[in-house]
Amino acid sequence: MDFRDYEVGDYFDEVFAAPGQLHGCARLLMETIASLPPGDLLGRQKASERAMLGMGVTFTVYGDEQGTDRTIPFDIVPRTIDGGEWDAVEAGLRQRIRAINRFIDDIYHDQRILADGAVPRWVIETSRGFIPECRGLDPPGGVWNHVTGTDLVRDRSGVFHVLEDNLRVPSGVSYVLLNRLLMKRNFPEVFHRNCVRPIADYPSRLLDTLHRLAPADRAEETPCVAVLTPGVFNSAYFEHAFLARQIGAPLVEGRDLVYDGRYVCMKTTGGLRRIDVIYRRVDSQFLDPETFRTDSVLGCPGLMKAYRAGRIALANAPGTGVADDKVLYAFVPDIVRYYLGEEPLLPNVPTRLCQSPENLEYTLAHLDELVVKPANESGGYGMIVGPKATPGEREAFAVKLRENPRNYISQPTLSLSRAPTIVDGCLEGRHVDLRPFVLHGGDDIYVLPGGLTRVALPKGSLVVNSSQGGGTKDTWVVDCPNGTEARP
Amino acid sequence: MMLSRVADNLFWTARYLERAADTVHLLDISYILDLDRQEGSQPQWEPLAWITGDIGLFRSLYGEATRDNVMHFLVIDDTYANSVSSCLGRARENAKGLREQIPQALWEEINRQWLDGEQFRSEQEFSPTRILRFCRDTHRNHTLILGLVNETMARGSAYHFWQLGTYLERADKISRVLHVKYFHLLPRLSDVGTIVDDAHWEALLQSLHAREDYHRLHGMVAPDKVIEFIVRCPVFSRSILFCLRNAEESLRSLPNLAAQLALSRIERLCARIEETSGAAIIAVGVHEFINQLQIEMNQVGEAITQSIFPPCPAGWSRLPAAEVVQ
Incomplete structure (x- = not known):
C-alpha cells in the first residue's frame, strides 16, 4: 500500500506532518505498512473485524430497528502520539481530575466555590446532574470520581483541547484493551521497536482502585467487589461483562441485590453474600429507588442507607454527574484555578452559555457555523453541527434552543484533527477524537497511556460517537520514534 | 458461591445447547435411515415431532407430517420455541449474561454457532441437503463446546x-x-x-x-x-x-x-x-x-x-x- 495519493487537507493530521512527510512517531508504523504486500493490510483489517464479531464485541444503538447488536467498526491503522507530547496531556488530565474532584466534594458540602462566586449559583441550581440527596456524603478518602473518561480533540494547530468530561459511567475502555490485543497480533515488530506504552495493566489498576475503597472492617480480607450493570440490553453491556471478567468480579444486576438492613448483599446459590465495593455502571439516579428515582428497577432499595453508613463503597460516587454538565464545563478552567491555584494545562474549547441573552442571540445568529450541544446528554444525542445541518434542521433546533436556553452551550465548529483510515480499500483522512481513561485512587492518579481514539467514518463527519456510527482505532503512545531493539 | 441468576443461566444455556444438538442428531440419523425405508412401511417423520413433546403445536402449524415440514419445524422455525434455531438463540442470549463467568473461548463458540445459524437462515435456501449440512455443523460445534467446557472450565x-x-x-x-x-x-x-x-x-x-x-x-x-x-x-x-x-x-x-x-x-x-x-x-x-x-x-x-x-x-x-x- 502506498500513500502518494493521501490528502492531508487543511487539518492537523495525526500521521502526516505534511503531504508525503510523516510525524516521527508514525514513521516506523507507516514504513511497515508500506512494505506489506498488496492486499495484506486489507486482509488483516478483515480478519480483525471477524475476530471482533466472533468475540461478540458489540455495542447497542438505541432506537435502531435493524437489530440491537452491532460491532463497532475497527480501523487497523493506529493513531500515534509522541511520548513527550503525551506527558504534557497526562499532566493536564491529572490536574483537571484533581480539581474536579475537589469541586464535587465542595459542592456536596460547604459550596465554598459558590459563596466565593467562582461558579455562579444558578449553574448548580439548574443542573440536572446535581443531586441534592448527595449533600453531606463522605466517600472514602474524599474521592468521588474514581473513573473518568475525558474527551480530547486537537484543533488545526494540533493543540489538545478538552471537549467533554465524562464522570458518570464513562465507557469505551474495553475497546481500548481489545483493539490493542488485535494490533499486537497485527504489528508485533513495530510495537516492540517503537516502545509503545503498555495499557494491559488497566484492569489490575482498576481493581486496586476499587479494593482501596473497601470499608475499614474488611481490611483484613480480600474485599468483595461487584460490577453493577443495567443488564444485557444496555448499550455498554459487553464492556460491563468484559471488565467484570478482567477483574474477576461478579457482574450483578439490581435484581441480584438485596439490602439486609445493614449491608448490600447479592443473592447466591449459597444464600446472601455481603458486597463491599460496587463498580457501578448504572447512573446515580437509578441506584436506589428509596433515595433517587422511585421507578428504577436497576438498583437496590436501601443501597444508599448502606452507603451513608460506610458499609458499602460505590465507584463512581453518586452525584458526580454534576461535573458532567456541559454548562459547568465552561467553568472548569476557573475550577482549576480556584482549588489548585494553578493555570489549567489543558485548554477548553471556547464555549458560550446560551443562558445569557447575548450568547443566545449570537448562537442563533451563527447557527450555521457553530456546534450546539445540550447540557445533559451524552453519546452525541440531541446536538447539532451547524455547518452540516440543513436549514430546516437549524430552524427546528432554534425553536428548541429558545425554549430552554439554559440547557445549551455553543462552540465554534472545530477543525478536528484527522488520521489515515481505511475507506474502500484506500487510506483517507477521517476526523478523530481521543478519550483517555483516568483512575483517581486518592494519593495518586493514573492515566491510561493513549485511550480510545474514535473515528468519524462518513466523509467529512465530525461526530465520532459509536452511537452515531463512529469507529475506533488503537492509540499508540510512542517512546522511541526511531525504533530500538530494547526498551530504554 | 455464585449468583443465583448466573447459576440459572448456566443451567439453561447448557440445556438449550444440548436440546439443539440432540435434535439435529436425531434428524440426521432419521433422514439417512429414511432413504433405506422399504416400500409400504411407515415413514418416520411424524414420530420426530412426537419426540419433542410438541406434536399438537406441529399439527396446528403444519398439518400432516412430511419430511420437509418436519425438518423445517425442528430446525429453522423460529416461532417454535424448541426448534434448533430458537434453542441456539436462547442459549446465546443466556450466555451473554454469563460472559464474565465462562471462558472467553466458550462464549465465542456459542456466539459463533448462533451467527452460523443466522447466516444459514438468512440464505433462505432450505433443501434437505443444506439442512442436513447445517445439522452436522451444529452437532460438531456442540461437540466442540462440550470439549471446551471440559478442558477450560474450572x-x-x-x-x-x-x-x-x-x-x-x-x-x-x-x-x-x-x-x-x-x-x-x-x-x-x-x-x-x-x-x-x-x-x-x-x-x-x-x-x-x-x-x-x-x-x-x-x-x-x-x-x-x-x-x-x-x-x-x-x-x-x-x-x-x-x-x-x-x-x-x-x-x-x-x-x-x-x-x-x-x-x-x-x-x-x-x-x-x-x-x-x-x-x-x-x-x-x-x-x-x-x-x-x-x-x-x-x-x-x-x-x-x-x-x-x-x-x-x-x-x-x-x-x-x-x-x-x-
Whole structure:
C-alpha cells in the first residue's frame, strides 16, 4: 500500500506532518505498512473485524430497528502520539481530575466555590446532574470520581483541547484493551521497536482502585467487589461483562441485590453474600429507588442507607454527574484555578452559555457555523453541527434552543484533527477524537497511556460517537520514534 | 458461591445447547435411515415431532407430517420455541449474561454457532441437503463446546451447573426417543415383544449414538437388551443412568446444602433404575416405566431450581448480616 495519493487537507493530521512527510512517531508504523504486500493490510483489517464479531464485541444503538447488536467498526491503522507530547496531556488530565474532584466534594458540602462566586449559583441550581440527596456524603478518602473518561480533540494547530468530561459511567475502555490485543497480533515488530506504552495493566489498576475503597472492617480480607450493570440490553453491556471478567468480579444486576438492613448483599446459590465495593455502571439516579428515582428497577432499595453508613463503597460516587454538565464545563478552567491555584494545562474549547441573552442571540445568529450541544446528554444525542445541518434542521433546533436556553452551550465548529483510515480499500483522512481513561485512587492518579481514539467514518463527519456510527482505532503512545531493539 | 441468576443461566444455556444438538442428531440419523425405508412401511417423520413433546403445536402449524415440514419445524422455525434455531438463540442470549463467568473461548463458540445459524437462515435456501449440512455443523460445534467446557472450565459451581443442564436434558431426550420410537417404529402394536424388526432397533440405537457400543457389548439385537442398554448401562456414555449419575456427581460437588434435596431425589432414582432389568421394564410396560421416569426427573429438576434459588423464609431480608454472610 502506498500513500502518494493521501490528502492531508487543511487539518492537523495525526500521521502526516505534511503531504508525503510523516510525524516521527508514525514513521516506523507507516514504513511497515508500506512494505506489506498488496492486499495484506486489507486482509488483516478483515480478519480483525471477524475476530471482533466472533468475540461478540458489540455495542447497542438505541432506537435502531435493524437489530440491537452491532460491532463497532475497527480501523487497523493506529493513531500515534509522541511520548513527550503525551506527558504534557497526562499532566493536564491529572490536574483537571484533581480539581474536579475537589469541586464535587465542595459542592456536596460547604459550596465554598459558590459563596466565593467562582461558579455562579444558578449553574448548580439548574443542573440536572446535581443531586441534592448527595449533600453531606463522605466517600472514602474524599474521592468521588474514581473513573473518568475525558474527551480530547486537537484543533488545526494540533493543540489538545478538552471537549467533554465524562464522570458518570464513562465507557469505551474495553475497546481500548481489545483493539490493542488485535494490533499486537497485527504489528508485533513495530510495537516492540517503537516502545509503545503498555495499557494491559488497566484492569489490575482498576481493581486496586476499587479494593482501596473497601470499608475499614474488611481490611483484613480480600474485599468483595461487584460490577453493577443495567443488564444485557444496555448499550455498554459487553464492556460491563468484559471488565467484570478482567477483574474477576461478579457482574450483578439490581435484581441480584438485596439490602439486609445493614449491608448490600447479592443473592447466591449459597444464600446472601455481603458486597463491599460496587463498580457501578448504572447512573446515580437509578441506584436506589428509596433515595433517587422511585421507578428504577436497576438498583437496590436501601443501597444508599448502606452507603451513608460506610458499609458499602460505590465507584463512581453518586452525584458526580454534576461535573458532567456541559454548562459547568465552561467553568472548569476557573475550577482549576480556584482549588489548585494553578493555570489549567489543558485548554477548553471556547464555549458560550446560551443562558445569557447575548450568547443566545449570537448562537442563533451563527447557527450555521457553530456546534450546539445540550447540557445533559451524552453519546452525541440531541446536538447539532451547524455547518452540516440543513436549514430546516437549524430552524427546528432554534425553536428548541429558545425554549430552554439554559440547557445549551455553543462552540465554534472545530477543525478536528484527522488520521489515515481505511475507506474502500484506500487510506483517507477521517476526523478523530481521543478519550483517555483516568483512575483517581486518592494519593495518586493514573492515566491510561493513549485511550480510545474514535473515528468519524462518513466523509467529512465530525461526530465520532459509536452511537452515531463512529469507529475506533488503537492509540499508540510512542517512546522511541526511531525504533530500538530494547526498551530504554 | 455464585449468583443465583448466573447459576440459572448456566443451567439453561447448557440445556438449550444440548436440546439443539440432540435434535439435529436425531434428524440426521432419521433422514439417512429414511432413504433405506422399504416400500409400504411407515415413514418416520411424524414420530420426530412426537419426540419433542410438541406434536399438537406441529399439527396446528403444519398439518400432516412430511419430511420437509418436519425438518423445517425442528430446525429453522423460529416461532417454535424448541426448534434448533430458537434453542441456539436462547442459549446465546443466556450466555451473554454469563460472559464474565465462562471462558472467553466458550462464549465465542456459542456466539459463533448462533451467527452460523443466522447466516444459514438468512440464505433462505432450505433443501434437505443444506439442512442436513447445517445439522452436522451444529452437532460438531456442540461437540466442540462440550470439549471446551471440559478442558477450560474450572471445576467450580459454574461447571457443575452446566453439567447438570447438559445431563438432565440428555437423559430426558433419551427417554423420549426410547418412548416414542418403541411404539412408532414397530410395524403393528401386536408385534410388540414378538416380531422384532432389526432395522428399527438399529435405528433406535443409532439415533442415540448407541449402535456400535451395543453390538460390541451385546452382539445381536434383542429388545430387552437394547432397552436395558439404553436405560441403565453403567459404562455407555449415553445411557439414561450414565447421564443421571453424572448429574448426581455434579450435585454432590455443589458447595451448598440446598442441593441436598435434588441429590437425594436423584440418588433414589438412580438406585431404582439400577435395580430394573430390561425384561422387567418390558414386563411393566415401556410406556409406564418411562412415564414414571419422567415424573421423577422433573422432580429432580424442581429440586435443582430450589438449589439455585434458595428459599426465602419470611423476614429473610431482615436477617442480621452475621447469619447470612458465608
